[in-house]
Amino acid sequence: MKKMLVAAFGTVSALSLATPASAQAGATADPAAQNDPAATAPGVVDNGEIIVTATRRAERLQDVPLAVNALTGEQLAQSGFQNLQDIQYQIPGVQFGSSPNDSGFRLRGVGSAGGFSSSSEQNVGTVVDNVVIPFGNPMQSLGDLERVEALKGPQGTQFGKNASSGVVNITTRKPELGRFGGSAFASYGELNDYNFNASLNVPVGQTAALAVYGFARGNDGFVENVVNNQDWGATDVWGTRAKLLWKPSDTFSAYLIGDYAKGTQVGPGALWTFNRFPTGNALAAARNATVTALGITPGFRNDKSAENTATTMRDENYGGSLELNLAVGDYNLTSISAYRVYDTGQITFGIDSYPLPIFTGNNNTAAAGDGDRTFVSQEFRVTSPTGAPVEYVAGIYLSRLKTGLDGYNSAQLRPALPFSAQPQLSITSGRSTTRTQTDSAALFVDGSVRVTDQFKILAGGRYNYDWVDAQSFSVADPDYPSGTVGANGFTVPYTPRPLSTGSTKRGDWSGRIGFEVKPARDIMFYGTVARGYLGPTVTFSGLTGAQVTVDPQTVVDITLGAKTQLFDRKLTLNGNIFYDRYKDLQTSVFNGLEFLTENAGGFEAAGFEVEATWRFNRNLSINAAYTYSDTYFTDYVTACPDSTVAAGAAAVAAQCNAPGSTATTPLFQARGEPLSGAPKHSVTAGVNYEQPITNRLTLDASASYYYRSETQYDPGELYARQPGYDLVGLNIGIGAPDGAWRVGAFARNLFDTRFHAAVIGLPFTTGAGAVNWNTRDGRRTIGGQVAIRF
Secondary structure, three states: OHHHHHHHHHHHHHHOOOOHHHOOOOOOOOHHHOOOOOOOOOOEOOOOOEEEOOOOOOEEHHHOOOOEEEEEHHHHHHHOOOOHHHHHHOOOOEEEEEEOOEEEEEEOOEOOOOOOOOOOOOOEEEEEOOEEOOOOOOOOOOOOEEEEEEEEOOOHHHHOHHHOOEEEEEEEOOOOOOOOEEEEEEEEEHHHEEEEEEEEEEEEOOOEEEEEEEEEEEEOOOEEEOOOOEEEOOEEEEEEEEEEEEEEEOOEEEEEEEEEEEEEEEEOOOOEEEEEOOOOOHHHHHHHHHHHOOOOOOOOOOOEEOOOOOOEEEEEEEEEEEEEEEEEOOEEEEEEEEEEEEEEOOEEEOOOOOOOOOEEEEEEOOOOOOOOEEEEEEEEEEEOOOOOOEEEEEEEEEEEEEEOOOOEEEEEEOOOOOOOOOOOEEOOOOEEEEEEEEEEEEEEEEEEEEOOOOEEEEEEEEEEEEEEEEEEEEEOOOOOOEOOEEOOEEEOOOOOOOOEEEEEEEEEEEEEEEEEEEEEOOEEEEEEEEEEEEOOEEEEOOOOOOEEEEOOEEEEEEEEEEEEEEOOOOEEEEEEEEEEEEEOOEEEEEOOOOEEEEEOOEEEEEEEEEEEEEEOOOOEEEEEEEEEEEEEEEEOEEEOOHHHHHHOHHHHHHHOOOOOOOOOOOEEEOOOOOOOOOOOEEEEEEEEEEEEEEOOEEEEEEEEEEEEOOEEOOOOOOOOEEOOEEEEEEEEEEEOOOOOEEEEEEEEOOOOOOOOOEEEEOOOOOOOOEEEEOOHHHOOEEEEEEEEEO
8 A cells, every 4th residue: 555655656756846835725915015024915826826925025936036935824734734843744855853963944954963052043044923933933833824934045134144044934824804703623633642723813993903823732652661651752732822913004004923832741852762772891781681671672663761760841932023014105114023932841851761860960940931041133124115126125133042041950970870879970060050142133135136027136135243142150969969978879079160251242244146037927047146154152061161162154055946837837847956065064073071062164065956736727736846955064073983983993993083083082074974864865745636526515635745865863873874764644524615614534654654853872872872762753643633714
């Protein structure tokens, strides 16, 4: 069965390479409001094409001279997906990582580069309703989603310095004036996977409307912890969003948004299970025996954890924004003010994977609800008239990001267990606290000049200045007092670190220049050269408190692309080729004692994307897409891989002899190795079908396919690899032709294909041990859905 479906999708791909960017659903755009994105209702025009705001003005997706894909909220809802990161299974060239070596979104294989980075920003920015989101996930439910846009390549000109590799731009549904209505959705599947949400739109007089949205979702655990008798990975998330739109005239609108979400997860963030035992010495053998005695067999499909630490993770994510739009003649003035808070509760954790307290950690917030991280931003911009010979968006952007505002980190290591509980080391020198404040100010302008009716010059620039102030210190831990016997035993003497401060300030620029050629209405060619950068920061190590000032990371991107529609717009065929070169890479570097975030060499990425949609008629469409991205380090010196050390002295001498190597600390030059977490090949494909049964009943069905090639998660590490895998999803339902109700069934990961968020080396060992970082997506979910609208 699986082979037949895969073969069928292969045939579809051979017929036409495609993307879901032109699928059905959504609202009709108002061309008269194109200069006021807040007043526009971007969605889908009559022929099924999405209207987006990738350039900060409402445009037909096919008219945007960027490598951008889009997906509507209705497409995601019908697919059965319920997390923002699930867009990776439907938008080509998008991945999402949740492990330290691969965190956040990736576009074209590029995201956070090379593990455990404490940089204050991601390479791929996230923007929700025009607000930059530097931390957390404000979209814990997709029921309120209008659309998602994935903009690839540097987007710093308009979206800021945290968009050096691209942007995931998210828009939620706006309140509708003069309409009372609402919706409700419920789904239930395997592992008690539940997802409920409801919305209500209420007119407030003739000029305002209020929209309220609430949700709750969760699932049972899927990793059996045999030590604590718990199923780890169980989650429960709930939240709400309220939006008020006031439009007293055709020239002014005010849009106020507030949201709150709270989540819990049984178990730590690292849902680790043994993939491979470390070997090579008596200590490893003794530790491995404690796991074997629990009936656990290491392997890729191992879903049993032996971690001894019991914990529940809790977080809160909330904030608000106010967007004001004023039309002055043909120009539009926009102000966006935003404030966000992210708060985590106390967490105890162990990351050694054994049923022994080898490593114990504790993240403790001083006062729940005060917020570990806060962010405030203000943007002013002016948008010129659409269709003028010179079009531009220009503005000012200000922000302040604070991290580490309350609480502390404490970690202990007992390296001789199980032979002895001594020594017991406080590797954080007591309770450690690091706080950082980053202030940013920027001026930007981006737009185009129409030279002829068929040719435009694209240009834009942004100058950003950052001020970073950081401090770090530790205090004696009363649970692990220095040099004495405490409640947890004797702790080797340590000296708390005194207050250390550091600061940096830098100005830098990003920008683009390019062209757009439209020889015919439905054919466009474009090309851009863009420069992006990731801002500077100051970091402190968790072990010694060593301070590092990290310079900005820069990238130069070259993209050439084409967007075409043929056969009366039934076939949409797009493609692009790209080349990226990164310098002063912000990543973790091993200095012989510990990992520090530094500037370390760079990497390159080169490849192409091809995508299309064939719309046979209003009832049937097929799509598929292929992304090839070859990423590789050009210079990156790090610790010798454990698998090389385990192979013996000859292997170490041959492979780990980078400059700075010593007999006790051999270093590995990872030049030519692929970027951590970056697949070389990725494929998405789908079929959508809708057929009226009677005047009151319509059948809809869809199928999706996703393939991701082998991925490496630690340069040079033989065992830190995720084999290639493919996923199949199905959805079928019946409902009213006008969408008033629908009942359906869905399947995510239909064939229960096992894959992980990452496969990484086991900490605190040198015997080439590896662990699976489990993910809910690596389990099948078959369930049902019910939806109503009124």
